[in-house]
Amino acid sequence: MQNKVSLPVIKRLPKYYRYLSDMHKNGVVKVSSSELAKIMGTTASQVRQDFNCFGGFGQQGIGYHVDVLLREITNLLFSEKKLDTILIGTGRLGRAISGYLTAEAKGYQLIAAFDKNPEEIGRQLSGVDILDIADLESFCKEHHPEVAVLCIPRQSAQELAPSLVALGIKGYWNFSHYDLSVVYDGITVENVHLGDSLISLGYRVRNN
Amino acid sequence: MQNKVSLPVIKRLPKYYRYLSDMHKNGVVKVSSSELAKIMGTTASQVRQDFNCFGGFGQQGIGYHVDVLLREITNLLFSEKKLDTILIGTGRLGRAISGYLTAEAKGYQLIAAFDKNPEEIGRQLSGVDILDIADLESFCKEHHPEVAVLCIPRQSAQELAPSLVALGIKGYWNFSHYDLSVVYDGITVENVHLGDSLISLGYRVRNN
DNA sequence: TAGATTGTTAATCGATTAACAATC
DNA sequence: TAGATTGTTAATCGATTAACAATC
Known part of the structure; x- marks a missing residue:
């Protein structure tokens, strides 16, 4: 659906990245928007809106796969070329x-x-x-x-x-x-x- | 009129302070909201709204006295006590x-x-x-x-x-x-x- | 008086939050 | 099927910008 990635969203991306990296390291497999919202100090609505900016890859009724989400955000934020x-x-x-x-x-x-x-x-x-x-x-x-x-x-x-x-x-x-x-x-x-x-x-x- | 000093305003105050200090040092006596807006990269409307948060002390038709404005903002931002x-x-x-x-x-x-x-x-x-x-x-x-x-x-x-x-x-x-x-x-x-x-x-x- | 510029109210804009149908 | 949770649209909220009467 690729909404525009607005500046506030960009500013939140590194924080998502950091928390998702942690979860991944700790073997957490799935996470819901409300769980993430709680850690981040925001709302579940905002988390879902944010992720939908760069393409929805959650599963209705289930939540988000940490590894999928982390991979997407990593691709977005980093590049091979320094x-x-x-x-x-x-x-x-x-x-x-x-x-x-x-x-x-x-x-x-x-x-x-x-x-x-x-x-x-x-x-x-x-x-x-x-x-x-x-x-x-x-x-x-x-x-x-x-x-x-x-x-x-x-x-x-x-x-x-x-x-x-x-x-x-x-x-x-x-x-x-x-x-x-x-x-x-x-x-x-x-x-x-x-x-x-x-x-x-x-x-x-x-x-x- | 003392509106609430919102967070965005607080974040702009040090910038106003810095530019007004400069002007004061350079002997500039008065400044209009549109002049300040141009330097700050914002609008004259916003400058006037900001200053009205902590009490209007401009002069209609004239502008703002740099020393008055600087004194007010200095009082607001700094304190005797460290x-x-x-x-x-x-x-x-x-x-x-x-x-x-x-x-x-x-x-x-x-x-x-x-x-x-x-x-x-x-x-x-x-x-x-x-x-x-x-x-x-x-x-x-x-x-x-x-x-x-x-x-x-x-x-x-x-x-x-x-x-x-x-x-x-x-x-x-x-x-x-x-x-x-x-x-x-x-x-x-x-x-x-x-x-x-x-x-x-x-x-x-x-x-x- | 005429021109300039404020103080302040109203309109706009964008971001956040709420709501809910879709669906796993 | 029932419960959970997303994707997405609609409502709300707050901040910015525009407009204009007041007035120097």
Whole structure:
């Protein structure tokens, strides 16, 4: 029936994937929408709607086969081909994130890091070279990275964004406070605004 | 007129705060809802609705005074009193996040870190002691932290959650993949699921 | 006064939830 | 067959956007 997979659904998919992986590991064979809903903190209706977005493969009266569902979601979320990725900014956050990316993230291949600080350039980070940001253009023209991880201040991100977009980078894991998606079309931006997240937490802790 | 400040509004407040701070620094005196909307990537309607949630202080025909607006939002988001905060998990991510929290985050005071690894216990991190997680209860009963930063695996978070909640910790900056808000009421959880974020980015890069 | 822009109500849109026939 | 649970349509809900009178 293939409804459109809306953004809220996409955001829930990794969570389904995680819980279904667990069940699969623990030998659970079937699961109902209401069981999943309870673990996920949502409703059975939503679970069924979500799964119907990418094709119904439950069995009426029975539920869903964990392995079928897991296979479908895995196919949807992951691909054989890893996304070539560059890291921009090798400060404290950049270093931590590069470690996370290489150690824990499926589907991404870090191929280079960039910084403007001469002390950083030439060193290694998570198994790749730290290059001069001035060489970004020549590097991209040769290696065509698909994703950039931005661990730089807002000002730098704003300055760099036009080149990055022009060089054909389509996906951005954005830790800077400059939101590219406001300005550029046709790119995919996943924002992780740690500062905003903390501010909003503080507000809610104080006012709840 | 004080409408309810809904979650989407709260999530936008830090962004308003950031842009208004900038304008204030640059000597901009007044701003209209449509100017702000353009920078924020939203509509003038939404900007006006948002500001009316916490009391209208624009001037019809004129716009908003940057300093008035900034002062109001600052009052709303920040407080004299910092939130006493503990960090749980001093692995790579925990170390990076503790640095971020102490160096860049207003409004939070890190008062201790916890780990279960004997090699970590007794060392220092971002100016605080790393304590044995076994001492969590006695520490909390003495110091009453308000916020916990969870940089531990899902399993550990799930095991620890009942104690944390019972010890009265109200706010959670949650980097683990265990979502406390599904299970516990009356707490505030700000989830930062880096893994999910990457998976969803990958999906969208491939399918856009 | 005329132009601009707010505050606020009404309309629209999209996502979530409820309901129920189909069917295992 | 009876009970359970899906797939799917309809109803609800909440957030966003549009519209416009009020007013600077």
